[in-house]
Amino acid sequence: MSDDETTRVTAEREHAESDDNTETDPDTEIEEAERDHGTAANASTRSGLAASDTDHTDGSPAPNAERLQSELEAANERIAELESALASERERADDLEDRLAEKRAEVDRYVERKEAEFEERKAAATAELVADLLANVWGPLDRALDAEDPETLREGVDLTREEFRRVLAERGVEVLDPEPGAPLDRERHTVVRSVPHDEYEPGRVVDVERPGFRIDGAVEREARVFVAEE
Known part of the structure; x- marks a missing residue:
């Protein structure tokens, strides 16, 4: 082999080894891809957190503000219902109190009327009793006392007492x-x-x-x- 051919072969071998060294290992490429993906995900997460922080700090409502607002409105509605029910019960209590006052007034008038009727009956009964006693007891007693004969006097008093018993018995009185x-x-x-x-x-x-x-x-x-x- 001439010197020129040896030089060419050596140059081609060195060029091939150089190409082999520049090829990428598949496993290495996968690791690098996963690393790049993780880096991008972390960057996205940090971007989301930053955006969330921005949402809270720039005065926009928190994620649960709508729920709290709904609960507050429901509580206000319930309070309004209870206040309305309380007003109705107070009105009912006032009505019952008025009716009770009317009933008490009716009872008082009834008692007064019955007391007045009782007093009237008592006065009438007393007048009737006095009239009966004067006619059937007082008169015979006077006549008996006017008698000169003691025996006649005794008989007159006995008769007067029996008449007195009769007057009392007619009125439910037993001696x-x-x-x-x-x-x-x-x-x-x-x-x-x-x-x-x-x-x-x-x-x-x-x-x-x-x-x-x-x-x-x-x-x-x-x-x-x-x-x-x-």
Whole structure:
């Protein structure tokens, strides 16, 4: 081989080795691509954060401001509903209070009317009783006292007393004036004391200190009596 050919071959070999050295390894290219992608993503993220920061700092509403505004409006509506309900209940309470006042006034008028009617009936009953007593008791008693004969006087007084009982009985009044020897009745009689007595059995009424009376079956005053002791 001549010197010229040797020089040419050597030059071609060096040129080939130079081309081999300039070729890129595939794995290396992939790593470089991933690195470039990560760098771009980081840059995009930083750009987004910067933009977000800009949105918050330049006075634009935050992402949850609309939700808070909606909740505030709902709360205001609920408050308005409650205030309306409260006003209705107050109006209803005022109406009930007015009706109660009217009922109280009606009751007061009713009581006053009944009291007035009672007083009228009582006055009428008193007048009727007095008229009956004057006609049927007072007159016969005067005539009996005018009698000169003691026996006639006694008979007149007895008749007057019976007439008096009749007048009271017609008005629902029963005189509690037990006869001597009558059995003791604890519901009608009050024992003043026990006294020795040979005629009546122990516990029997001997005498009456003060008569009692019943009105319409209810004992208003018990008779005070003496009873035979055991």
